[in-house]
Amino acid sequence: MKRSRLLTRLWEFQNKFGFISDNAISEIAQKLRVSKIEIEGVISFYHFFHRQPTGKYIIYLNNSIISEHKGFELVKTAFEKETGCTFGKYCDNTLFSLFETSCIGLSDQEPAALINFHPFTNLNPEKVKSIVQKLKIGVSLETLQNNPTSKIQYIPSGNKTIFFRDYFLGNSIKKILKYSPEELLSTLFKTNLEGHGGAFFSTGLKWKYCKESNSTKKYIICNADEGEPGTFKDKSLLNNVPELVIEGMIIASYITGASKGIIYLRAEYTYLFKKIKNAIQKFKNKGYLGNEILGMKDFKFNIKIQLGAGAYVCGAETALIESLEGKRGEPRIRKYFPTEYGYFGNSTVVNNVETFAKAARIIELGTDFFSNIGTQKSKGTKLISISGDVAKPGIYEIEWGTTIKELLHLSQATAPYYLQISGPSGECINEMEFDRKICKEDLICGGSIMVFNRYRSILQIIENFMKFFNEESCGSCTPCRAGNQILYEKIKKIKKGICTSKDLEEIKEWGKIVSLTSRCGLGQTSTKTFSMAIDKFKDYFNLKVKTCTDNCSIEFDMEEAVYDYDSIIKTTQF
Ligand code: SF4
Structure with a gap:
């Protein structure tokens, strides 16, 4: 331990x-x-640990596709000019070090950066100049940092709002006094509560498995490692109502018998650490955490916070457990569920931030409240982070069943054309699908929608996603490590104008191989968008192929591309 x-x-x-x-x-x-x-x-x-000396201020600039569209390159150049440093290189500068990083949960305020993990948003070259100059003369980061709060909009009318309605500390915890763990589980089942991190596994079932486990120690882990690019809804919950999340964890402890809880907070949200710690303290002061909670002799539960260190794959529950155990965050081979063999071999519940918050509200408000909200299979509301080419980016609490069209209207999308649902590991949709409903029966969404207008390059979007997966693959299994690299090379080929229709078919074939043979969710989903885009934006990709056929330099470039492709296979250990 x-x-x-x-x-x-x-x-x-x-x-x-x-x-x-x-x-x-x-x-x-x-x-x-x-x-x-x-x-x-x-x-x-982990991305955020360094073996070489860095400057006093470490600047991590987000390189997500949203950032790229909003001015990443200009901001990057400005940082280099003002600090005299180069991104990604350790230099002798004792004041600054510059690194790129993937999504930092500020997609509604891009370009954004973290400086010693303080948030800086809506950057432009002038702002960068001013920040760097002030840091040079010793102005504190606390004074300079921006407020990372996202705008929250509620779509459900009146009383239907769930997450951000009036909150009173302990409201749901007091309710558990009236019910047995079995009765609470039955309430969760009636509302079809499922994991809101993206996997949508039954929460009631997960908690039931843990409750029934013979494990002597049991753990409740809150997955606050929200790393899917374009997603920042969990950040909003932790920023606005961390208490609600903690209440959900306490209820999970009551049902399962777990006595220890851990919130695994991504390092990118370090600025929320204090807020969450204070919230935990409030519960301790009220006697809702610690020993003999609510006067019940056998009910004890404590929560600690563990900071991650920069690794997207740690969002996968078994990778997160490995990370908590002090190891590389490599996903485990799926032999057992964490409820059977989790944290140090003990029965463990891992749920995401939104799931715990919703569980608390379900217990507080009861099943009747939820019965008329949402659809048959998706009850209640869902938080969606909307970013990209919209006038009103932010968090939207929507009733399940809301259409894409309604969301585009509310967020004031400008000429929407390509939409990325649930981040790069999710799926893309085209204009023909804007009538689709967000719910389990139609289009399931983990929590983010990135909107791209018709003037954006689809290839640039896909390239950014594939680069992201290549950087974040932990490399422990070959299909993911090599397959994603091969697809990335295919993009280069398309860009060079030497792509043939055979390449497009190969992309889809490789996609299937990587998806079917990878160990964890990262590899299983990383190629989905690319393959889907080829089908859903046929005209766009056909044009790329056609351009290639007309390209007179095709023979020379082809050889070069084949060489690139071969070198990957040669250097990969199958
Ligand atoms: Fe690592 Fe990718 Fe394999 Fe997942 S699929 S274990 S991220 S190499």
């Missing part, structure tokens, strides 16, 4: 010295009884 402190120890050194030195590794290895080489392996896995 000592090893579970590894990430926290590494953060202590990273924060104090700006990097993790050989001496730091030796010290940690001795104290936690972990080999130095293993610690090296862990450090190299």
